[in-house]
């Protein structure tokens with residue numbers, strides 16, 4: 226054990242449009258096809274003890290039942306109270322149909338052993354799905370392009386979950402400005418949060434500003450550039466964030482690992498990174514780093530220039546027949 230705990234009061238919080246508070250950093254729980262549900266849930270247990278209070282889960286990560294055991298134990302042992310943690314989950318692409326969203330949430334709540342979620346997201350704006358662990362060439366012939374009408378049918382089901390008190394907030398993930406323009410005006414309940422890929426080499430500045438200007442809080446996934454992402458998400462030409470000169474310069478100046486520079490940058494920018502690690506040294510360091518020794522304005526400005534438009538999660542496995550390339554998914 227590296228350290229005992231981080232006092233949760235030391236971790237900055239943001240306030241959502243609802244007035245609810247959310248920690249400025251959370252823990253990701255996608256094992257990237259490398260780590261078992263047992264390994265991920267053991268890390269969640271360690272993270273809870275250390276002071277993490279935000280967890281990014283999803284049904285497709287295949288580990289919610291194990292994480293639920295950890296939450297339950299933590300409540301029973303008095304490590305944390307339910308209302309002190311912010312739990313996110315996401316409806317997978319194969320559960321967008323009429324009546325399916327409620328079924329999906331019910332399974333997630335049962336698996337996580339909770340009676341409400343703090344936030345529930347539409348994981349992808351497509352009802353297109355792939356087999357777990359598939360390779361990058363896998364395609365589902367039933368895949369379809371984005372349709373605002375179809376998305377709104379799914380979103381209306383999400384809104385009803387808020388009405389029923391089963392989820393406190395709803396959110397979207399893997400959206401673009403074009404898609405948001407097509408749906409936000411039709412939402413009875415606006416998304417409180419939007420999850421998007423974000424790291425120094427892929428900052429999505431325009432989308433980030435779009436969300437902030439509408440009071441939507443941004444969660445950034447792959448905040449370290451996801452060095453262990455599944456093979457299907459690796460492509461020639463992908464850049465390594467932790468090797469960029471702007472990130473390395475700040476790491477040297479602060480005498481820290483470049484991964485921590487990425488996380489400090491994300492938080493100081495105003496988004497919520499959700500780094501993943503099953504290694505105690507790493508997940509503890511990730512939480513601790515946002516409580517001390519911030520980047521300077523000059524370092525923040527230098528990292529802003531590290532933008533390389535390098536999307537890592539291209540999503541090509543969700544392409545529909547006739548689509549030309551992964552860029553079609555992103556307008």
Ligand SMILES: NC(=O)c1ccc[n+]([C@@H]2O[C@H](COP(=O)([O-])OP(=O)(O)OC[C@H]3O[C@@H](n4cnc5c(N)ncnc54)[C@H](OP(=O)(O)O)[C@@H]3O)[C@@H](O)[C@H]2O)c1
Nearest residue numbers: 253254255281446447448449450451453484500501502507
């Ligand atoms: N909404 C979506 O569609 C979507 C898509 C992708 C991801 N996500 C979410 O975002 C989370 C994070 O994304 P990610 O796991 O792909 O990428 P990431 O957090 O950028 O990278 C994770 C990797 O970084 C390494 N790492 C973590 N902390 C480190 C440290 N302090 N020093 C050095 N290396 C460190 C870890 O290696 P070790 O294992 O060796 O520690 C881990 O494999 C996921 O777990 C998931 O919850 C959401």
